Amino acid sequence: MTRVEPKFCERCGHALVQREVEENHTRPVCPACGFIVYRNPPTAAGVIAERADGKIALVLRGENPGKGLWGLPSGFMEIDETLEQTAQRECLEETGLTVEIGALLGVWSFHHAPKGSSGVLVVYTARVIAGEPRAGSDSVQVKFYALDEIHDEQLAFSTHREALQQWKQKTRAAK
Ligand SMILES: [Zn+2]
Incomplete structure (x- = not known):
């Protein structure tokens, strides 16, 4: 776009x-x-939605940008929301999963020069507390992945790749 x-x-x-x-x-x-x-650039929020077994939910994107590639549940903030509410809502809409928002993982800015678009993505860690995975808005499939099953080339966005790298480092350091 x-x-x-x-x-x-x-x-x-x-x-x-x-x-x-x-x-x-x-x-x-x-x-x-x-x-x-x-x-001014729009603000988006997303989650690393972790299940009890340590696997995290990724969504297969059905729309461009990134159609046919995987991403974190995420989306743009509405005018009447907090960032945490955005992250929670987008996760529910795209995966059918209710999450409890945890710590802030990081903030990434992005700029696509050819499209003239830019934005800010805020990523939270989150725990899945209810729901069954089902595809929803923008997503055609939801799947839980172990960290070593996620490869950079499957991911649609550089910001999501960087967020997952950070999450992997944190998780390994905690072991
Ligand atoms: Zn005027």
Whole structure:
């Protein structure tokens, strides 16, 4: 999905123009009312959803980006949520599993230059407390993997690869 620059002012409807409003920052500006469009990266949250046997839930993605590859249950934050609520909701929607959110694993920012998209992903550790795995929104399959069964090339996103690397290191250090 390519991000399209807004063309009209959301305040007064006038056509926007590109203008250098700060040094090195060209932004869409409304010449009629002065409104400036600031485009800030969206925030997403996800979980390492661990079952009692130490295996974690991954979802097979049915939609692009990353169609046919695996990922952590994750998604974008809604306006009325906390990050923990986002992580919990996305996990339930994509896997059918209810999780209890644990410690913060880490925060990763991403930037895809060709698409002009960027964002921030916050990953929590979590414990599966209820539910049976079933595919849901964006996912076509849910599967529990042992840590040594997960390989980088199966994963859709570099942020998920890095989060899983960190989780592996933590888990090994704890043994
Ligand atoms: Zn305007």
